[in-house]
Amino acid sequence: MNVFLKELKSHRKSLIIWCVCIVLLIAMGMTKYGAFVKTGESVEEMFEALPDAMKGIFGFGTLNITEVMGYYGIFFLYFVLMATIHAAMLGASIISKEERDKTVEFLYTKPATRNKIITSKILAAFVNVLIFNITTLISSIIIVGAYNKGESVNSDIIMLMGAMFILQLMFMFIGTGIAATTKKPKLATSISTGILLFTYMLSIAVDISDKLEKFKYITPFKYFDAKILISGEGFEAIYIVLSVVIIAVFSSMTFIFYKKRDLNV
Amino acid sequence: MNMYLHELKVYRKSTIIWxxxxxxxxxxxxxxxxxxxKDAELVQEMMHNFPEAMQKALGLSTLDMTSLLGYYGYLFTFILICGAIQAMNLGVGILSAEVREKTADFLLVKPVTRKKIITSKLLAALTCVVITNVLYLVAVIIRISAFKSYEYSMKLLIMISLSLFFIQLIFFSLGFIISVVVxxxxxxxxxxxxxxxxxxxxxALGSAIGDEKIRYISPFRYFDVTYILENEAYEVPFMIISIVFVIIAIVASYILYSKKDINAF
Structure with missing residues (x-):
């Protein structure tokens, strides 16, 4: 419990900064929606005529950007990018920082098992990620709601945030898993964000070219596509399974490898 | 000279990876x-039918994605992100490493002035950035000249690619001043x-919603590809901003670091 509370406290400041940033981002994006929507409905027809590769490269896909939810769907990718960077860095640093800051001998000579310490740390990271997600959810509902003239889109937003939460968890555990396995604790954050950037770039490449279609199973950014989620088809079972597998693998990796880890003092 | 060579050695691996x-x-x-x-020409026609406000809002007014350089210019954003992170890492890391690794007292009691320390570190980082840029430029020229059936201007290609260097310089000096102040x-x-x-x-938000003021805050569009392709020149106001910013940041770093209270514990 002590470790849990201590971690919450030491990540409080950065969590507040992240939350303020995401709220500002949402607000900024949506304030311009009003001006944007005035370009009229003729635009909508033109969009539908665009070839897929072209839509992919602009990140629109089948989204109708003149509707509030379609517009929001485009920015969803940016929210996800921010949220996953936060999660990956948090996951990697919460485990590796003891060695980095040379507090590891202090902590691990305390009468608590490694498993217990890791569990509290992961729980603390989980709470951070959850708070970040809820902040995004609430501010999205309020801000999007203010611009929405049609029917309620809250259920769509909740679904998107659900998808974002799964992605956040995935990258958080990738972070902890890498922190537990790498020899050099200092590199843990770099490696996890490297993986994140690589998969993000890969998801863009998949958008551009049909030939890379198969790679969409490798990059988590393609698991939950805003356009598919909003269009009412909901989550695809295979991606849910894949996400659960990734989370399971990396979380067990964290515990198993950390237990045997030769701590760097 | 010793410090310069040592820093080069420290950053050799990361420069190679980047x-x-x-x-x-x-x-x-x-x-x-x-x-x-393949989709290109069809799209080209369609783009011209878009209302002008729409084209501006999408930020694709003149970026001709069907041409080799237009496509390259679009992708260049992602290169800029990577380059910016590399430069920022260098800038933030190279001075602050001493305090973080607790080697500051070792270095600062050596018979060299602080100014000299900064100069060697700056030069080492600059060398890394230059090496990255030279190799990148060579690789891009080779890659693009492999497209035999497309016409493009070599001058424009080099101008676009060279803006990577300027963006890196901006982010490097931003990182440097941050590491001195914090x-x-x-x-x-x-x-x-x-x-x-x-x-x-x-x-990204700024160009999606067509807000010109944001351009002054975010360096990513200081060297706008569209503008370069159209006018075969960089935009003068942004060029001036960049130069002034880099000079101020570096000079301020010298002054502040000379007086900085270094934390040796």
Whole structure:
């Protein structure tokens, strides 16, 4: 419990900064929606005529950007990018920082098992990620709601945030898993964000070219596509399974490898 | 000279990794051009039918995606992100490493002035950036000249690619001044990733919603590809801003670091 509370406290400041940033981002994006929507409905027809590769490269896909939810769907990718960077860095640093800051001998000579310490740390990271997600959810509902003239889109937003939460968890555990396995604790954050950037770039490449279609199973950014989620088809079972597998693998990796880890003092 | 060589050695590995991944990224993305350009002419026609407000809002007013350089210019954003992170890491890390690794007292009691320390570190970082840029430029020229059936201007290609160097300089000096001002930076990556992605998202939002003022805040569009392609020149006001910013940041770093209270514990 002590470790849990201590971690919450030491990540409080950065969590507040992240939350303020995401709220500002949402607000900024949506304030311009009003001006944007005035370009009229003729635009909508033109969009539908665009070839897929072209839509992919602009990140629109089948989204109708003149509707509030379609517009929001485009920015969803940016929210996800921010949220996953936060999660990956948090996951990697919460485990590796003891060695980095040379507090590891202090902590691990305390009468608590490694498993217990890791569990509290992961729980603390989980709470951070959850708070970040809820902040995004609430501010999205309020801000999007203010611009929405049609029917309620809250259920769509909740679904998107659900998808974002799964992605956040995935990258958080990738972070902890890498922190537990790498020899050099200092590199843990770099490696996890490297993986994140690589998969993000890969998801863009998949958008551009049909030939890379198969790679969409490798990059988590393609698991939950805003356009598919909003269009009412909901989550695809295979991606849910894949996400659960990734989370399971990396979380067990964290515990198993950390237990045997030769701590760097 | 000793410090310069030592820093070069420290950053050798990371420079190699960054350079290789940036080159791999552009080579991979460029190889998707042929499949992309099939749709090209059809799209071209359609673009002209878009209402002007719409074109502006999408930020694609003149970026001709069907041409080799237009496509390259679009992808160049992603190269800029990577380059900016690399430069920012260097900038934030190279001075703050001494305090973080607790080697500051060792270095600062050596018979060299602080100014000299800064100069050697600056030069070492600059060398890394220059090496990255030279290799990148060579790789891009080779890759693009492999497209035999397309016409492009070599001058424009070099001008676009060279803006990577300027963007890196801006982010490097931003990182440098931050590392001097902040008392102690525990971990480099969160700082640099946060700022680079913040700027990137700001710029993406700015161009999506057509807000010109945001351009002054985020360096990512200081060297706008569209403008370069159209006018065969950089935009003078942004060029001036960049130069002034870099000079001020570096001079301020010298002054502040000479008086800085270094934390030796």
């Amino acid at each position: 350079t290789c991944s940036i080159i791999a990224l552009i080579v991979l993305m460029m190889s998707l051009f042929t499949s992309f350009s 008392r102690k930076i525990k971990s480099v990556l969160p700082v640099s990733l946060g700022i680079v992605f913040g700027m990137y998202i700001l710029n």
